[in-house]
Amino acid sequence: MSLDRLWAGWRSEYVGSVGAEDDRGECLFCGLVASPDDEALVVARGAGVFAVLNLYPYTSGHCMVAPIEHGADLEALTPDVANALMEMTQRAAAAIKAAYQPDGLNIGMNLGRAAGAGVPGHLHMHVVPRWAGDTNFMTTTAEVRVLPESLPITLDRLRAAWQE
Ligand SMILES: [Zn+2]
Structure with a gap:
């Protein structure tokens, strides 16, 4: 299995936007920032940062x-934005734990195309709940995903669990 395949699940956000990342006008995240929350699946907005569901x-x-x-x-x-990014990551982790009771979390960034970033022009922290048995193997080799609920339901659950 190639590394590219191994990391396919991790870097698969918004495949359709790949290639436009250096054009701010077409940047996925800049587009989400400018869109209504429900349409963009924005969970929360803060000072200089925002949290959004992965499509x-x-x-x-x-x-x-x-x-x-x-x-x-x-x-x-800036230090303010870096701190806000980490604080919102903490809130996201807390909301996911409260809403989903996962067995673990993957939290991290892929910086640069070579590192697996799907949208390398606009850095972003992934916060991914994990369960024993959700298995990288299933997702990366068979492209099978176990998603028991729709994104609007996820949006409602995380917003409800979000602590300001
Ligand atoms: Zn952007």
Whole structure:
């Protein structure tokens, strides 16, 4: 199995937008920032950051936390935005735990195309609930995903569990 295949599940957000990441006008995340919350599947907005559901979740509850301002480089974030990004990631983790009671969480960033970023021009933190038995193997080799609920339901559950 190639590494590309191995990481397919992790980097599969918004396949249709890949290639437009360096054009701010077509950037997926900038487009989501500018869209109504329900349409963009935005869970929460904060000071300089926002949390949004992944349109192609790895597991139910998979969301992403991103700065509102377009940019690819973690080291370029101001301390305020970097702190807000981590605080919102903490809130996302707490909401996912409260709503889904997962066995674990994957939290992290893919920075750059070579690292597996689907939208490398606009950095974003993945917060992915995991269950014993949800198995990377199933997703990455067979492209089988076990998604017991629709995205609007996920949106409602995470918003309800979100603590400001
Ligand atoms: Zn952007």
